[in-house]
Amino acid sequence: MLKLDNDATVGIEAFSRIAPAVPIVGNVIVADKIFEVLSDSTSRRLHFSVYDKYLIRLERVIRKFQSQSESSLLSSQRLVRGEKVLEVDGTAASQPVIEHVGVSAWPGRLTLTDHALYFEDHRVVSYDKAKMYDLADELQQIIRPEISGPWGTRLFDNAVFYKSKSLSEPVVVEFPELKGHTRRDYWLAIIREVLYAHKFIRKFQLGGLERDEVILKAIFGILRVQALKEISSTIPICCEALLMFNVCDKLPCGDLILESVANMLTMRQIDRRSATKSVNGMYSISGLALASNLGFAFGTSSCNTNETALLVGEIAVGEITLLEKAVKEARSSYENVILAQATVDGVKVDGIDTNLTVMKELLSPITDIWNWILLLLYWERPSNSLAFCLVSSYILCRGWLGHVLASLLIFLALFMLINRCIQGGHIDELKVMAPAAMNTMERLLAVQNAASQAENLIQEGNILLLKYRALLLSLFPQATERCAGALLVIALLVAFVPVKYIVLVAFLETFTRYSPLRRANTERWQRRFRDWWFSIPAAPVALERYNDDRKKRLLIKIKSRRK
Template identity: 65%
Template sequence: MAMASKTRNMLEGLVREGSFKWLLGSRSSFNDEVEEMGKSPSARKNWIQELSPVANIVVRRCSKILGISTMELRESFDAEASDSIKHPSCFARNFLEYCCFRALALSTQVTGHLADKKFRRLTFDMMLAWEAPSATCQPLLNVGEDAAVGIEAFSRIAPVVPTIANVIISDNLFEVLTASTDGRLQFSIYDKYLTGLERAIKKLKCQSESSLLSTVRSSRGEKILEVDGTVTTQPVLEHIGISTWPGRLILTDHALYFEALRVVSYDKAKIYDLSDDLKQVVKPELTGPWGTRLFDKAVLYKSISLSEPVVIEFPELKGHTRRDHWLAIIREILYVHRFIHQFQISGVERDEALSKAVLGILRVQAIQEISSAVPLRSEALLMFNLCDQLPGGDLILETLANLSTSRELDRTNNSVVEGGMYSISALAMVSNLGFVFGTSPDVPNEAGLVVGEIAVGKMTMLEKVVKESRSNYKKVVLAQETVDGVKVDGIDTNLAVMKELLFPVMELGKLLLSLAYWDDSRKSLAFCSIFTYIIWRGWLGYALALILIFIAVFMALTRCCGQGRPVEEVKVIAPPTMNTMEQLLAVQNAISKAEVFVQDMNIVLLKLRALLLVIFPQASLKFAMALLLIAVVLALVPLKFMVILTFLETFTHYSPPRRAITERWMRRFREWWFSIPAAPVLLEREKEEKKRK
């Protein structure tokens, strides 16, 4: 009784003295509730002292949705949560998450919940409360219409509703939504996003219930995700060989369909199956008239089921936004089926994976509505696309597969999942939206056993893997920025940079050549003696290890001595600026040198072929005798002696006693090599069959 009286007096005092003015800065959904909590005896009774006012209001809303009192919610939390989750230091936030999870699991079962303004505001206010859950937290400036939340709160609450976000893409989604608001998400933008999401869901329902491809896709219950080519100003062109047809392109959750346009109707749809393991390749492609490669506006699809690749073009006046969007969503469906095949996922978990891919495409469509003026990287918002790009993305997919396996075991063993301690699953979410995937019509009944990606008060294994992957990705981005910053234009300039970078290696090469040519007899003799002794004692491995240790110690000393100092830049003397004609001549000269080099390599190969086929018997006989001699030496002489002989043979070629003999033998070898004819070559041109236009 004393505690209840104290709480009542505190609430009445706060309202009377205006201490809630930070809440009432502008008229919002909190105003009436604040006033009611100050006057209502039942509200005062359910006030939780450990929570901030905002958190108390959100918990009160959750209790109304669940139809139980706040104190009953607390009792349920105390019964289900572990001691670490109930610890006073983290009680406020964990209890808030528990209430949010339970309330959202029930709210999302209502048809059309995304269209409900109260539901949208509730999820946003949950984020606000998450940022300041405890009574000891610094109060928010206001929670009116201009309130904003940060990335941590969004990434914690938004994935609880899988339609809105998921753990893997939540950070990228937040960055897109806050591109114009300095990294804080305002309710107005969040509300527009959910409105676009609701429209995308209605569009998906309308398309999937339409007569489009009804006879083709009925057996697998395919959902139509995107359609293009129905507007004459935005055609879709299919190229096969030199044939080109305009038509309508349709993407489902299993396949890609193209219907060629006739005079008043469409041809029978061509099916490009994305769900079978056909070694498919989907990548951007260049197109142009008469086979030229000018316009970067197409997608190439090939598989082992097709005799030749198919190119689908998305013409537009500038840019390649349409192509990029279609490339991303086609790959998303392809990648989710690869994931299913790779980890042999079936049943409900297969439908769960498809649900994640479909919801990702819906989110991209919603974002396109509210940010059409800004180019959108669709692949960053599609989880299977993103896993293909992120460092450690394969580990994320492996974790997803392991979660699927553990959930399957839970269902087999009839294990009971703590209903309020986990977020809901993507499959349960799409089931609540009125969709049925695959062959699991009883998913809504099993949804309670398919838990989501977020757990109250702790990071799930998936969240840990995603966090580590994102940390590594940031390092990759920073490294790539340094790479982009040091790129220079022009062949001559790049050669100058390369020459400067290879200067130590070139100097080492010059030193070795000087030793090999015995420019200084004493140094060369000492070098040969030391290395011969090392090889003889079997210390070659130790010598190499010592060199590696020296390099590692050098790096460590450089790191210690160079702390706090700016990075030393590589200074390169830029060559004289070349005009366009000089650059073209330089390119032509480089190509000519490369052509000569390739020709010389071909001559060597053809002469070796002539020796092996005994086209020139005398030379082939000498070659065969040399091979036999080498074989005998390799068979009889121990390896250590072979290494010593090879080293001494190489480094004493031009020693004073052997120089004259070496020069004479090298001359005889060149004369012998030049006397060998090349094997004949016959060039045949492949006859190209004319294809029907």
């Protein structure tokens, strides 16, 4: 008889290698997060007593899952696809679920299956017919957290937003809580898990046994989350980190992990001899076989669940599978992302004026270069401008523009490498003089001025576009004829003159515009062009107000009732 020491513990590496051998206990992608939850209070060592408690909770949630799936809940609507009920909420008066459609709201019962989301409006002693929000079909669904409240107000961050092309109006499902939004986060994670699982099936065009295996992976993940929630009921857990499809959606190389999973699922034949030589023929049990062993049928595909026919192979004894390699690489990349995001969060500053000051300091090298170009362009130093003009013209004539651009890129690369060797990855902090602190009224005035300037820019842009529209539609015939003639001349030049000469002429015309010889002539032509541009009328615009017929009908009904 085997005796287990009560103080026996295991580490994360042992748990991550052993637990995924049984799909309901763990998964290669999320095994480390399961271990963190189980060992949170035991100094990152998993005790057998905690693991045994986890298995007991798993058995309990499996029985609950079986009873819900075998019950008459939504039986008339889900029997066609053989849907399994994963979670139900809104049956207790202390934890209602409210559905918002537009400005209307109604409490009810929310049910999640492995294919869809159902909501039943609550009546006095029963429920209305369930409204189905399909998660299995390609309906361009959008599911995200949402802020909701009564009568369409945005007060509480505890709702889920759902939108698809099959709905004329988006739906917001609210999970009221006195503090926090753990219920919402849990439901958001499990709904997305089902949605991502079906997206994975469509992406890799899986069917039959492979499709059922993918859905079972999502189901087992949700059951594990339910078991872990019962164990750590006082400490909120991150549900997204415990669901494999949610994790793959967040990780930097999550698509590579999903490709590895798809390759494993679509392997029809395995070389028994090579498997025996390398790993002694020991592979993890498949999800379908485990479901059969647990006592509930799953899927519509008739198959033999013997392990000799279905081998998933997530864990191989003595070897690291491609899936495990992909997961390790993704974890490593994600750690780099976390470190980079920490630096991003550390340099964020508050206030429009402070951010503008930091941006001005960061753009100071580009500003200096631009000021130097303007200095040359306006010929404030004629000797420098003449030298720059001659050198640039020679480069354009010889067709060396590409070589110059390549040289600039090489110089930039060498500059970065030299800094890497000298500074060793450490750079000095950017020192910025913070602007004077503003009170609330000054901040409001600054925001108002910024909004006013943005509005003026938009107005100027609209006027520019309307004048172009007037030219295209010939509302001012003389201006249209001049524009058409200029476009024809440009078209002939582009068609018959080599491009390098066109670029050379354009450069010389632009760069010598403010030279001492051309300055007076340029100012005269700019004045003529401005007068011509101001004489062009803007195309007319007619604003139509939106009339809500529903509100009008409602007002008419109210007036008739009063009479």
